Amino acid sequence: MSLATPTRSVTVRVPAKVNLDLRVGPLRDDGFHDLATVFMAVGLYDEVTVTKSATWSVQTTGPYADLVPDTADNLALKAARLLDRRLRYRQGPVHIRIDKAIPVAGGMAGGSADAAAALVACDALWGMRAEREHLDIIGAAIGSDVPFALHGGIAMGSGRGEHITPVLARGTYHWVFALSSEGLSTPAVYAECDRLRGGEQVPTPEASPALMSALRSGDATALGAALHNDLQEPALSLRPDLAEVLSAGLEYGALGGVVSGSGPTIAFLTGSAEHALDLCVALTASGVAPQVTRARGPVLGAHLIAGPTRE
Ligand code: C5P
Numbered sequence: 001m002s003l004a005t006p007t008r009s010v011t012v013r014v015p016a017k018v019n020l021d022l023r024v025g026p027l028r029d030d031g032f033h034d035l036a037t038v039f040m041a042v043g044l045y046d047e048v049t050v051t052k053s054a055t056w057s058v059q060t061t062g063p064y065a066d067l068v069p070d071t072a073d074n075l076a077l078k079a080a081r082l083l084d085r086r087l088r089y090r091q092g093p094v095h096i097r098i099d100k101a102i103p104v105a106g107g108m109a110g111g112s113a114d115a116a117a118a119l120v121a122c123d124a125l126w127g128m129r130a131e132r133e134h135l136d137i138i139g140a141a142i143g144s145d146v147p148f149a150l151h152g153g154i155a156m157g158s159g160r161g162e163h164i165t166p167v168l169a170r171g172t173y174h175w176v177f178a179l180s181s182e183g184l185s186t187p188a189v190y191a192e193c194d195r196l197r198g199g200e201q202v203p204t205p206e207a208s209p210a211l212m213s214a215l216r217s218g219d220a221t222a223l224g225a226a227l228h229n230d231l232q233e234p235a236l237s238l239r240p241d242l243a244e245v246l247s248a249g250l251e252y253g254a255l256g257g258v259v260s261g262s263g264p265t266i267a268f269l270t271g272s273a274e275h276a277l278d279l280c281v282a283l284t285a286s287g288v289a290p291q292v293t294r295a296r297g298p299v300l301g302a303h304l305i306a307g308p309t310r311e
Contacts, residue, residue, distance in 0.1 A: 009306075020226075023230055027194055032160040033193075038211060039148045041152040044177070050122055056095075075142055079116075087128070106264065107235075112142070112149050116147075116302040120303070154215060171215075174271070174272055175295050176279045180291070189231050192237055210225075211226035221255055224269040227267075229258050229260075229261075238263075239264050253279065255269045
C-alpha cells in the first residue's frame with residue numbers, strides 16, 4: 001500500500017475597495033505619489049485557492065479570466081513566491097486558482113486583492129502564522145493597495161497608500177458600481193494627473209475632515225457629499241464618456257458619486273439596499289451604464305473560508 005502525500009489546499013476570500021477620499025501629493029523620486037486616502041472594503045469578492053503542487057502556476061476563472069495573466073507577472077503568484085523566498089525552509093511551489101469577480105483594471109484594487117489573498121492562503125497552507133505586519137511589508141512590495149486588502153474595513157492609507165491606519169466609523173453603506181468594459185492603466189492616470197497639474201506646487205495631501213466626521217457619525221448623506229478623488233479629473237480626461245455615467249447616477253438620486261481609484265469604475269453611494277437596487281435598474285435601463293453591480297461595505301479584509309483541507 002502506498003502512502004501518497006495528501007494534497008492540501010486553502011481558500012481565501014478577498015474584497016474590492018473603493019476610495020472614499022483620494023488626495024494625490026507631489027510626484028516622488030521613486031516614481032510614486034504621496035497619498036492621503038480613505039479606503040472602504042466592499043462586498044465584491046475574489047476567491048483564491050492555493051494547493052501544494054510540483055510547479056508554480058496560476059489559473060483564473062470567471063468573467064474576467066482572459067484579462068488576467070497566467071505568467072510570472074500575475075500578482076498573486078508574485079506574492080506567493082516572494083513569501084516563499086522569505087522563509088528559511090522553502091514551502092512552495094503552489095498552484096493558485098483565482099475565481100475572479102472584481103473587475104480587472106477597474107480602480108477597485110483587484111490585482112492587489114489577489115496578492116493579499118495569496119499571502120493569507122499560503123501563510124495558512126504552510127502553517128506559518130506570520131505576523132500581520134510581516135505580510136503587510138511583503139504585500140507592499142507587490143502593490144500599494146495590498147496592505148489595505150489584508151486589513152479591510154475602513155482605513156486611512158498614507159505614503160504611497162501602503163501605510164494603513166484604522167478609521168473610526170459606524171454604519172453600513174450601500175453602493176452601486178458602474179463598470180466599464182475597458183480598463184484604465186493606473187500609471188497612465190497618475191501621469192495624466194501630473195500632466196494636468198503642469199508642474200504647479202502641490203500641498204502635502206490630507207484627508208477631508210468633513211468625510212472623517214461623516215464616517216464617525218455614520219451619516220450616509222454627509223458621506224455622499226464628501227466623496228472626493230484627485231484622480232477623477234485625469235480619469236475623465238482619458239475617458240470623457242465617464243462624465244455622462246457620473247451625472248446619470250446623480251440625476252437618478254445617488255447621495256454621491258466618484259471615480260473609484262484610478263477608474264474607470266464609478267462608485268455611487270445610496271441610502272439603503274432598496275435605493276441601491278432602484279439605482280441599478282435606472283442606470284441599466286438608461287443604457288448609459290449597461291454593466292452595474294451592488295455591494296455593501298465595510299467588510300472584512302482577506303480571510304480564510306476553507307482549509308487547510310485534503311483534496
Ligand atoms: O503600487 P501599485 O501597483 O498600485 O502602483 C501601480 C502604479 O501606479 C505605479 O507604478 C505608479 O505609476 C502609480 N502609483 C503612483 N502613486 C501611488 C500609487 C501608484 O504613482 N501612490
